[in-house]
Amino acid sequence: MGSIWEIDFYSRPILDEKQKKVWEVLVCESPSDIRTKPESLFRYAKYCPSTEVNSVWLRTALQEAIDKAGEAPIKIRFFRRQMSNMITKACQDVGLPAQPSRRILVLNQWLKQRMEEVYPQEPGYQGGTNPSVRLDSPLPQRLPDALEGQQWAFVSLQAAEFAEMPDWEIGFGEAFPLELANVTPETRIPGVLIFSPRALPIAGWLSGLELACLNFDTKQGERLVLETGATESWILANIRSPQTLAEAKGYEKAKKAANGVHFIGVQSDPQAESFTGFWLLQDFNLA
Missing domain, CATH: 3.30.420.10 (Ribonuclease H-like superfamily/Ribonuclease H)
Structure with missing residues (x-):
């Protein structure tokens, strides 16, 4: 490649x-x-x-x-x-x-x-604002029905554990060196795992979206929103139970502590030892 x-x-x-x-x-x-x-x-x-x-x-x-x-x-x-x-x-x-x-x-x-x-x-430098990267907050769309996971879970890994990522069995995915994000080996990196018998088409669809970040969004309800491309976003899941709401808040807190670094994984079921898809992401708004 x-x-x-x-x-x-x-x-x-x-x-x-x-x-x-x-x-x-x-x-x-x-x-x-x-x-x-x-x-x-x-x-x-x-x-x-x-x-x-x-x-x-x-x-x-x-x-x-x-x-x-x-x-x-x-x-x-x-x-x-x-x-x-x-x-x-x-x-x-x-x-x-x-x-x-x-x-x-x-x-x-x-x-x-x-x-x-x-x-x-440089000669002619003019101080003041000259915005570099600003991420939009688009209105999220619903996922296609066939691509919704049957189950998902909040998880976390210590940054040092990603050193073994090259040995993981991963179908679709993309990663980056964590030193780019200035996180220590002890930092907890939060993530979300999606489980579905249709793991392959879900991972394949995600691989074509230019994944940006996965946020816990409270602007219109409480939900997980996946931001992709330049302006697109998708509702990955609605948060309903008090326990899941607490986990979602913990996810965002951990993401902020990790300079915006987080991940999404797709597996066929919680017992699977391989990933059909795995993406390491960074939310620039928290970096």
Whole structure:
């Protein structure tokens, strides 16, 4: 399987000599494995004059990134909806599929680091707000009936236990090195396990959704909401019993203590020793 890239193309808090905003493209590799060394992930950055902001310039920059990396990724993730047309067109022109996604862990951290350390050192830097990654709160949809799990449970694992994840039997899934999230080996990582005889189609469907995070939501009732893609969300389960409500609150508390890190697992039944699907996630709003 080839690599997946994350991309951002947007203005930065820097003015050029004509007092126009300087734009920048950032390209970085998504980690897909718990063993990935963050320092080994590919990165590419290039400033763009405001007069050249178009899909042609971006296509050229993407080709430069591909040449620098030595190979093209299998797809590109982007989170800014307002740049969707330009990014999608540039990616198509270099033969790459582009997918809206909030699973941009490395890009999120890189943007924050550049906002704090890089842009303030540039001539023409303008302080103030220049938002990087902001996650929307879309209205959640109901899961398709055929994909609802028959049973689910709140669980947790110590961060150190994820060192053995490469040895787990997992069908669909994706992970990232926990050092990216700055959690200690002793940190408890909360999660939800979904059990169903239809574990395979559920895991297969989830694998195509660009999973972002799983939240305990209280805006309209009390429920577990799975956020996916750039704006989509799904009601995974409604919380009804006092005991489950307490567990859901504990899940959110543990997620916050773990810098937003959590997971979703799909199994055929509670006795299964393998995972049909397993995804390690991070909620940026809590990181």
